[in-house]
Amino acid sequence: MNTVEQAVIIGTGLVGTSVGLALRRAGVRVWLRDRDSRAVAEAVRLGAGHPLPATARPSVDLAVLAVPPAAVGEVLRDAQREGLAKHYTDVASVKAPIIVAAAGHGCDMRSFVPGHPMAGSEQSGPGAARADLFVGRTWALCPTAAVRPEAVATARALAELTGAAPTELSAEAHDRAAAIISHLPHLVSSALAAQLRTADSTALRLAGAGLRDVTRIAGGNVPLWLDILSQNADPVADTVDDLIEDLRHVAAELRSRAAIADSNASPAPALASLLDRGNDGRQRLMAERSS
Amino acid sequence: MNTVEQAVIIGTGLVGTSVGLALRRAGVRVWLRDRDSRAVAEAVRLGAGHPLPATARPSVDLAVLAVPPAAVGEVLRDAQREGLAKHYTDVASVKAPIIVAAAGHGCDMRSFVPGHPMAGSEQSGPGAARADLFVGRTWALCPTAAVRPEAVATARALAELTGAAPTELSAEAHDRAAAIISHLPHLVSSALAAQLRTADSTALRLAGAGLRDVTRIAGGNVPLWLDILSQNADPVADTVDDLIEDLRHVAAELRSRAAIADSNASPAPALASLLDRGNDGRQRLMAERSS
Structure with a gap:
């Protein structure tokens, strides 16, 4: 069974930081990155992981893109160019436009599993994060025809490590x-x-x-x-x-x-x-x- | 200050039974009536009061009409004909049509204070009643020009006895x-x-x-x-x-x-x-x- 030993989270808002807290609790080594260094610092302080080092990159199984929907395509392209992780997933609330954008940015669709944990809050920012945000919730995964089975298995493992139930369905559904x-x-x-x-x-x-x-x-x-x-x-x-x-x-x-x-x-x-x-x-x- | 020593509640659904529980807790003697005898029996069992006796009527300060909005006019007319209480109030969620209906049924508008406790539940029936339903909530009172001040004071006392805050405003507002x-x-x-x-x-x-x-x-x-x-x-x-x-x-x-x-x-x-x-x-x- 595929699992996640090390993960990178890009975007330490409410959802990203909650994923970090949940993975840490499950024993995963978590690295954090955000274009806002204060958001990273707060997520680190809350125990969601460690700042991703600029050099001496760790060997990461999965990168979780927890950025706004409109940013996912570009952030995924850049992360794949950097070779940040073996597999990639996102948490955006829409899926078909994300796939279109990722393909449009020339991303490698074999390692990318579009995802959406069905949990959130009317609050935002790392300060509102909770380790149990995903417990008992559905985590939607919308694998494309291009994706490798091991990428899907890794994304499923992510969902399960946070206490969520992964469910596969098409992006359109x-x-x-x-x-x-x-x-x-x-x-x-x-x-x-x-x-x-x-x-x-x-x-x-x-x-x-x-x-x-x-x-x-x-x-x-x-x-x-x-x-x-x-x-x-x-x-x-x-x-x-x-x-x-x-x-x-x-x-x-x-x-x-x-x-x-x-x-x-x-x-x-x-x-x-x-x-x-x-x-x-x-x-x-x-x-x-x-x- | 006017107060309520004995009250009759007509209609032992969620709101009526909750009023009964709250008044009992405040030391008021509460009499219950409903056209459904099982609803009265359940409200009695829950401790909301005693069945209103058919004869040997107690001396009641206030009758609380907790019946559906469309029934208030007729129930008020009948209760006033019986001489059930000194003062009357209702709990319906609309107020101007209640006043029109009461006047249309020839009710005595001097003893009637249209009221609406701003509390409820998506549940219904006496089984869903709670003694603290009105605590900290607003209880709207819409006195007409015809009403006696002591009737308004008694309705205000009712609201306060249940833990609610009485607020007077026009029926239209x-x-x-x-x-x-x-x-x-x-x-x-x-x-x-x-x-x-x-x-x-x-x-x-x-x-x-x-x-x-x-x-x-x-x-x-x-x-x-x-x-x-x-x-x-x-x-x-x-x-x-x-x-x-x-x-x-x-x-x-x-x-x-x-x-x-x-x-x-x-x-x-x-x-x-x-x-x-x-x-x-x-x-x-x-x-x-x-x-």
Whole structure:
């Protein structure tokens, strides 16, 4: 079985530093690099690994690219030119555009396994990292036709060392799934939170746990999410259109009911259907997660 | 200072039973009534109070109507005809339609204080009740021009006995606020969860904590929310329109960017603005709640 004895992490933000902490806990030797030397210093202080030496390079099994989606292609090309590691993976929230970008930059696709651990936080930076961020979570791997089996095995070993469950699927399936389960929710949470910016203070004082939960992810890092949503533009736009269609029907129905004197007399089929389907979808999510 | 020595709770669901538990803990004598005798029996078993006797009526300071919004007018009229208590309040999530319905049913508006404790759960029924449901929460009171000051003082005492902070505002201000902080989030959470009903199982397995949080309230009781959203139809439809407008711009922008070869080159002002405003709104919410 392939395993990871030494790893390099490029990008010591929340995810990169969490990978470092998890691998260190699993006994892996971890080297860290970031273009921001303070971020490396903080990740080192937190125990996520040691700074990657400029010379006397260690023999590294796997380089984990934990940089923003738009940067992965270039960073991968440079790392491969340096011969930084035997195998490479990334953690970006979109996969098909990453593969296109990597191929476009002339990267060696035989050693690269596109990956995405399904875990994160609305916080960012190494200070928010946690060694247990990936425990019990799914780690998506989207191997291309070009990749060597041992690269995939190494990426699977990485996921398992952090406590995650590796799952292989195509980049396109990943991106459609991510649009529904992550990107659309982020956009909608932001749109809800945006309405609070100009709301009365009284309204905000009335707010309860429901609003706090539903807007939590709206607190996420703006440049990162601008990048993620832009990279997955078409699948996200499709899901937004579906959601708008649902809400448009409900709004029209509510207005027509408000115009009726005794609104309790008239049925509200669009609203009833949306609430029912919402109940079903929520139940399905919770069942799937606990299975 | 007015206080509550004996209270009747009509409707022993989640909120009514929680009020009973909280009042009992504060030393109030609590009587319970529900048209479903099993719900009363369960609330009694949980310690929320005693069944309201059919004869030998106690002298009750306050009746708390914890019935669905559409039922409040009629239940209030019947309770006042019975002379059940000195003062009356309700807990419905909409306030202007409740006042219209109560007046329409010929209720005595001098003893009725429309109220709404800003606390709840996606669960329902007496079994989900909690004595601390209202601790630290806002309890909205929307006194009309007709109400006696001692009725308002008694309703304020109720809120304080449960650990909540009473806040007076107009019914219209309450309903506009509730649309933004509660009703729209519920609708949108349902619309997000509805998309999960038909999603691939793979997609659901990839789901993380963000999706779980954002769809939690979609698990709420469908008939209750159908009632709430229908009663607050116009304010809710207004906020839905605003949200759709935001999302429509973003979807159009994403599609136009997807059509460009190097999408990183083109700016995304609508998306960037939405994410920024979402960040601001979330920060404002958390600041308001902690102040």
